[in-house]
Amino acid sequence: MSARNPFDYSVDYSHSAEECDEWISAHFPGENFTGKLLLDVGCRTGELAAAFSRRGAIVEGLDSSKACIATAAAAHPHLVGSFSVGDLNNLSSFPSGKYDYVICTGVLPYLNPDQVPRAVAGLKRVTRSDGKTLIVFQTEKPAYA
Numbered sequence: 538m539s540a541r542n543p544f545d546y547s548v549d550y551s552h553s554a555e556e557c558d559e560w561i562s563a564h565f566p567g568e569n570f571t572g573k574l575l576l577d578v579g580c581r582t583g584e585l586a587a588a589f590s591r592r593g594a595i596v597e598g599l600d601s602s603k604a605c606i607a608t609a610a611a612a613h614p615h616l617v618g619s620f621s622v623g624d625l626n627n628l629s630s631f632p633s634g635k636y637d638y639v640i641c642t643g644v645l646p647y648l649n650p651d652q653v654p655r656a657v658a659g660l661k662r663v664t665r666s667d668g669k670t671l672i673v674f675q676t677e678k679p680a681y682a
Contacts (some may be wrong), residue, residue, distance in 0.1 A: 558589035564671060570594035573637040576627055576663060579644035583609030585617065590616060594638070599623040626652050628659035639664045642673040
């Protein structure tokens with residue numbers, strides 16, 4: 538029997554479409570995402586990726602939790618195939634400079650401090666030279682981490 542991923546709890550926590558739209562407007566005021574490639578690293582159950590998709594972005598979501606990815610695919614059937622299980626510290630299968638936008642929300646605090654430079658370098662590597670990388674930190678790290 539395989540060990541449960543500690544981030545599988547995320548399937549029970551979600552944001553409304555309105556919350557996601559407000560978040561996008563706050564972080565990217567006036568941006569036009571139509572036809573832009575976006576990678577959501579730590580996508581959990583896909584709500585934010587779906588919100589970017591509604592704004593015209595071509596999205597991919599990555600999360601370490603198989604349960605979250607399965608939930609994302611089921612909750613957003615128009616994005617099936619856009620979500621995959623993966624590791625922020627190993628983005629080697631993602632081409633350099635592919636994405637116009639790369640977002641990583643609330644993930645880095647869960648890494649060991651010595652893993653952070655590699656993770657940030659990976660996010661930067663997959664972002665186009667004229668693209669945008671947004672790394673967002675939560676105010677507190679929950680005790681279950």
